[in-house]
Amino acid sequence: MTSNADIVREAYRLAEGSVLDPEGFRNLFTEDGVFNNKAMGESATGDGLGDIVRWMGSVFSDVHRELIDVQQTGDVVAVQLVIEGTFDGPFPTPYGEIPPTGAKISVPTADFWTVRDGKIEVFDCYMLVNILLTQIGVYPDFSKVIPQPAN
Numbered sequence: 001m002t003s004n005a006d007i008v009r010e011a012y013r014l015a016e017g018s019v020l021d022p023e024g025f026r027n028l029f030t031e032d033g034v035f036n037n038k039a040m041g042e043s044a045t046g047d048g049l050g051d052i053v054r055w056m057g058s059v060f061s062d063v064h065r066e067l068i069d070v071q072q073t074g075d076v077v078a079v080q081l082v083i084e085g086t087f088d089g090p091f092p093t094p095y096g097e098i099p100p101t102g103a104k105i106s107v108p109t110a111d112f113w114t115v116r117d118g119k120i121e122v123f124d125c126y127m128l129v130n131i132l133l134t135q136i137g138v139y140p141d142f143s144k145v146i147p148q149p150a151n
Contacts, residue, residue: 004115005072008079015053017062017085022050030119039129060085077113082106083127087136098138105135
């Protein structure tokens with residue numbers, strides 16, 4: 001019998017840059033399964049689940065997830081990992097695309113998966129987006145949020 005942790009490991013394999021199988025990834029989820037990008041406040045369901053795999057592969061074509069620790073407790077699988085890759089595709093934002101720089105990323109992440117009856121119901125991802133953005137060359141503009149003294 002396949003364990004919940006094995007199902008999660010398969011999801012990571014299908015999202016690897018060398019594999020990139022959005023449909024296979026989607027098929028691991030229940031019909032109403034959901035991905036929650038907790039750092040960005042975004043969610044995806046249905047075909048949007050495969051879009052996550054496509055997006056990562058388009059921005060970081062060699063994306064790899066180094067699984068550091070995988071722990072299963074009942075229906076929940078907790079994973080400590082590092083997302084690695086090369087920023088070799090445009091990074092879309094609401095204000096336009098950030099052009100690729102070839103920068104290497106190594107982003108600490110914690111994922112929590114709920115798996116019941118062999119299907120993923122919920123995938124909560126806590127990626128350290130501030131580290132990702134810094135590594136691809138996007139730095140905060142503190143001058144826009146810190147009041148400047150009057151001259």
